[in-house]
Amino acid sequence: MSKNKVREYNAVEVEKKWRKKWAEDKLHEVDIEGTPEEDKFYNLTMFPYPSGSNLHMGHWLNYGGVDTFGRYMRLTGKTVFQPMGFDSFGLPAENYAIKTGVHPEDSISTNVATMKKQISEMGGMWDWSKQVITSSPEYYKWTQWLFLKMLEEGLAYQAESLVNWDPVDQTVLANEQVLADGTAERSGAVVEKKLMKQWYFKITDFAEDLLDFSGTDWPEKTRKMQENWIGKSEGTEIVFDLLSEDSGYTEKTGESLVAFSTRADTLYGATYMVVAPEHPMVDELLADDYREQCEKYIKAALMKNEIERSAEGKEKTGVFTGSYAENPINGKPVPIWVADYVIGSYGTGAIMAVPAHDKRDYEFAKKYKLDIIEVIDGDKGEEEIFTGYGIAKNSGEFDGEISEKVKEGITAKLEAIGKGSAKTTYRLRDWSVSRQRYWGAPIPVVYCDDCGVVPVPVSDLPVELPRDVDYQPKGKAPLATSEEFVNCKCPSCGGNAKRETDTLDTFVCSSWYYLRYPNANDDTQAIDKALAKKWAPIDMYIGGSEHATMHLLYVRFVNMVMQKLGYVDHKEPTLRLFHQGLITKDGAKMSKSKGNVVNPDEYVEKHGSDILKMYLMFMGPFADGGDWSDTGITGVLRFRDKFWKMLLSPEVSELYKEVEKKLHKVIDSITTDMENLQFNTCLSALMEFTNLASKKGLTRDAKEKIVTLISPLAPHMAEEIWMDVLEHEESLFAAGKVWPEANPEMLVDDVVTLGVQVNGKLRGEVELGVDEARESALEKSREVVAGSLEGKDVVKEIYVPGKIINFVVK
RNA sequence: GCUCGGAUGGCGGAAUUGGUAGACGCGCAGGACUUAAAAUCCUGUUCACCUAGUGAGUGUGGGUUCGAUUCCCACUCCGAGUACCA
Numbered sequence: 016m017s018k019n020k021v022r023e024y025n026a027v028e029v030e031k032k033w034r035k036k037w038a039e040d041k042l043h044e045v046d047i048e049g050t051p052e053e054d055k056f057y058n059l060t061m062f063p064y065p066s067g068s069n070l071h072m073g074h075w076l077n078y079g080g081v082d083t084f085g086r087y088m089r090l091t092g093k094t095v096f097q098p099m100g101f102d103s104f105g106l107p108a109e110n111y112a113i114k115t116g117v118h119p120e121d122s123i124s125t126n127v128a129t130m131k132k133q134i135s136e137m138g139g140m141w142d143w144s145k146q147v148i149t150s151s152p153e154y155y156k157w158t159q160w161l162f163l164k165m166l167e168e169g170l171a172y173q174a175e176s177l178v179n180w181d182p183v184d185q186t187v188l189a190n191e192q193v194l195a196d197g198t199a200e201r202s203g204a205v206v207e208k209k210l211m212k213q214w215y216f217k218i219t220d221f222a223e224d225l226l227d228f229s230g231t232d233w234p235e236k237t238r239k240m241q242e243n244w245i246g247k248s249e250g251t252e253i254v255f256d257l258l259s260e261d262s263g264y265t266e267k268t269g270e271s272l273v274a275f276s277t278r279a280d281t282l283y284g285a286t287y288m289v290v291a292p293e294h295p296m297v298d299e300l301l302a303d304d305y306r307e308q309c310e311k312y313i314k315a316a317l318m319k320n321e322i323e324r325s326a327e328g329k330e331k332t333g334v335f336t337g338s339y340a341e342n343p344i345n346g347k348p349v350p351i352w353v354a355d356y357v358i359g360s361y362g363t364g365a366i367m368a369v370p371a372h373d374k375r376d377y378e379f380a381k382k383y384k385l386d387i388i389e390v391i392d393g394d395k396g397e398e399e400i401f402t403g404y405g406i407a408k409n410s411g412e413f414d415g416e417i418s419e420k421v422k423e424g425i426t427a428k429l430e431a432i433g434k435g436s437a438k439t440t441y442r443l444r445d446w447s448v449s450r451q452r453y454w455g456a457p458i459p460v461v462y463c464d465d466c467g468v469v470p471v472p473v474s475d476l477p478v479e480l481p482r483d484v485d486y487q488p489k490g491k492a493p494l495a496t497s498e499e500f501v502n503c504k505c506p507s508c509g510g511n512a513k514r515e516t517d518t519l520d521t522f523v524c525s526s527w528y529y530l531r532y533p534n535a536n537d538d539t540q541a542i543d544k545a546l547a548k549k550w551a552p553i554d555m556y557i558g559g560s561e562h563a564t565m566h567l568l569y570v571r572f573v574n575m576v577m578q579k580l581g582y583v584d585h586k587e588p589t590l591r592l593f594h595q596g597l598i599t600k601d602g603a604k605m606s607k608s609k610g611n612v613v614n615p616d617e618y619v620e621k622h623g624s625d626i627l628k629m630y631l632m633f634m635g636p637f638a639d640g641g642d643w644s645d646t647g648i649t650g651v652l653r654f655r656d657k658f659w660k661m662l663l664s665p666e667v668s669e670l671y672k673e674v675e676k677k678l679h680k681v682i683d684s685i686t687t688d689m690e691n692l693q694f695n696t697c698l699s700a701l702m703e704f705t706n707l708a709s710k711k712g713l714t715r716d717a718k719e720k721i722v723t724l725i726s727p728l729a730p731h732m733a734e735e736i737w738m739d740v741l742e743h744e745e746s747l748f749a750a751g752k753v754w755p756e757a758n759p760e761m762l763v764d765d766v767v768t769l770g771v772q773v774n775g776k777l778r779g780e781v782e783l784g785v786d787e788a789r790e791s792a793l794e795k796s797r798e799v800v801a802g803s804l805e806g807k808d809v810v811k812e813i814y815v816p817g818k819i820i821n822f823v824v825k
Numbered sequence: 826g827c828u829c830g831g832a833u834g835g836c837g838g839a840a841u842u843g844g845u846a847g848a849c850g851c852g853c854a855g856g857a858c859u860u861a862a863a864a865u866c867c868u869g870u871u872c873a874c875c876u877a878g879u880g881a882g883u884g885u886g887g888g889u890u891c892g893a894u895u896c897c898c899a900c901u902c903c904g905a906g907u908a909c910c911a
Contacts, residue, residue, distance in 0.1 A: 105910075106910060190908085236830060240828065240905095244828075443908090447909075521910090561905060565906085599904090633849085633850075634850095641837070646852075647837060649852095653850090698850090700848095776892095810891090
């Protein structure tokens with residue numbers, strides 16, 4: 016029948032042949048306009064940053080898994096759109112340029128070319144005809160358009176905020192560029208904080224929408240992380256009136272300090288207040304005798320970032336301001352402190368401290384000998400203080416009531432006397448999108464003396480990033496050094512104006528790219544409504560979990576805005592989300608600086624990409640990644656050869672019953688595992704089948720089924736078998752819905768072997784029918800473990816059909 | 826610090842809703858084939874011991890249950906994120 020003798024499998028040659036053929040046939044190019052909506056499957060991976068180094072094992076794991084899943088969906092009959100692009104703006108290219116003098120445009124275009132070549136050699140079904148490169152004017156033109164939309168919608172605004180300032184390099188630093196000791200990575204200078212006017216996106220307007228994940232299939236952990244990041248808490252804003260020093264703290268100054276608390280029920284126990292070092296009222300709180308000491312403390316505190324301020328083992332520090340405020344519930348004066356454990360951006364930046372019922376306040380109060388008054392009765396257990404809900408005491412009229420009631424009562428009372436109100440706050444902050452850097456999309460606004468802030472009209476986009484700009488750090492944004500760029504005419508009045516010189520955060524570029532892919536080459540509009548509505552939401556989005564809170568929150572936010580504007584129908588950008596794991600080397604993240612980067616190319620050259628991909632998929636769960644070691648690659652090679660030989664052996668006319676049953680069980684388990692992206696167990700199942708069937712022979716039908724099952728994992732080999740051995744006319748991946756279905760009758764066994772336990776310990780095995788009746792099952796089991804039952808009283812007999820028998824004896 | 830994960834043989838890992846722990850693979854040991862080796866094939870392989878068996882065992886200590894890798898409590902270690910790396 017077959018013209019093929021059993022021949023050796025030459026992976027490298029075979030793979031090259033099929034990649035060439037697939038490219039010629041444009042097999043992976045999707046008919047974006049013509050595909051019916053019910054057939055579409057948008058299979059997306061988070062696009063890579065084109066860094067200097069080659070593709071690493073992490074990329075391989077990531078894209079290997081994406082492609083395996085995509086091919087599986089393809090074989091179930093879906094039209095799979097699997098585009099690829101590059102997130103090419105950003106800090107690393109700029110830093111590289113500063114260091115080496117190579118222009119980011121040049122290094123990026125080299126890197127993109129290299130990575131594209133390497134990704135192509137993996138043999139994935141990437142649709143390169145819809146590529147996006149975020150640093151290209153054709154793309155960032157529309158990123159600027161997105162900014163203008165935000166502005167139009169009132170979702171972009173300017174405000175001052177603190178940034179890391181390097182006084183030597185005269186430049187803003189990313190948190191990453193600030194070392195743990197507070198000095199700058201590059202210059203070594205002690206980093207300062209500087210107030211700067213920045214553009215923000217009002218993501219906080221969408222806090223409630225972002226908390227609603229209905230309709231999505233996301234990992235529980237990612238949802239939790241986002242929920243905590245958004246950090247909704249319902250509490251009370253409480254007004255503490257300031258007391259004047261001159262009066263001996265008996266009279267009010269007329270000013271007040273507002274604190275946010277989720278535990279208004281503990282207000283009677285509030286014995287002091289703490290304001291964040293960056294609190295806007297700090298300066299007026301400083302009494303003369305305390306000013307010098309406080310200012311020193313505040314300056315030091317502002318140099319640290321949030322993580323350092325609350326770092327491990329760090330003792331809480333603070334200073335007394337010399338001011339007092341009145342506790343509104345009992346009229347008692349409380350001292351006001353400044354401490355860096357209070358963060359300015361959360362709540363109101365000021366807290367009422369209840370040391371008897373809050374751990375941090377307790378530590379602080381003990382250290383500085385502040386009053387500690389218990390106002391709740393509760394079981395402390397082994398702790399020094401009680402932090403839960405209990406029964407109120409020392410709380411005036413609220414004594415004896417439960418905390419929840421007290422909270423409501425006190426809030427109501429505060430409302431009645433005008434000293435507070437119920438309030439919901441969120442930890443989520445607005446998204447700062449301004450960067451004082453060169454390598455980003457220029458923010459498309461101009462500043463006109465007469466008209467103020469004027470958006471650049473869409474027809475004038477892109478505001479092009481000039482190539483010849485001095486991007487060396489020197490005290491102002493790189494774009495500000497270019498007179499040619501800065502000076503322009505006001506689009507509104509035609510008078511002299513100056514351009515905004517900040518660029519956009521690269522997260523803005525990546526917040527909408529999935530809506531651009533379907534019409535990536537369309538120069539007339541950012542998003543094609545009809546196409547976006549058809550292809551969005553993303554059916555499967557795969558990327559690292561390091562993006563759980565930022566990128567994945569920004570994408571959701573932007574999608575919500577786009578929905579509001581009618582560009583998409585769905586609130587959520589992606590239905591299903593999956594995080595691949597991390598590949599490490601000797602337990603550490605692979606990086607050039609550590610010198611532990613393993614180059615995938617050498618494995619591809621030696622064994623072919625199918626082998627490397629299968630090995631990465633087999634190494635462990637796709638969601639876990641793992642530590643790289645090539646010791647196990649032998650097993651995958653052996654399996655591949657065995658599989659190849661099995662498929663090339665002569666066909667048999669009928670399958671052995673055992674093999675047939677196994678085939679259907681394998682179809683069943685692989686289908687489930689593919690759906691769940693558990694590729695390691697897909698391979699285990701294929702190995703088991705091969706071990707069994709290679710001795711017995713396969714029918715043509717079985718060969719077609721098993722080749723289809725392996726094809727998402729080893730597409731080149733599968734295609735070679737499909738076309739060259741099984742002599743099909745058309746590619747397996749163009750064959751439509753060919754994924755096999757298991758025959759349910761083949762999945763059930765009539766006999767099962769069950770463990771027989773005595774007191775929960777395995778003492779024997781028994782063969783039973785699947786639905787063996789209780790009495791006969793127990794009867795047979797008793798015989799098996801007769802020895803262990805001898806002389807004992809059986810007090811209970813447990814029989815769970817198909818699972819277990821357990822005798823409880825005394 | 827805070828938030829979220831993870832920990833199973835010598836190694837990578839497997840185990841629907843609690844039901845025979847260690848599938849599959851690597852490695853190792855023994856055997857077949859070979860003048861020999863490689864490759865391939867077969868057998869064995871959680872550990873301990875007084876080895877026809879018995880006991881222990883899924884990071885540690887407790888708990889719930891007839892039964893826990895799985896559920897609960899406390900802890901240890903490792904990883905990710907922590908808002909200007911992406």
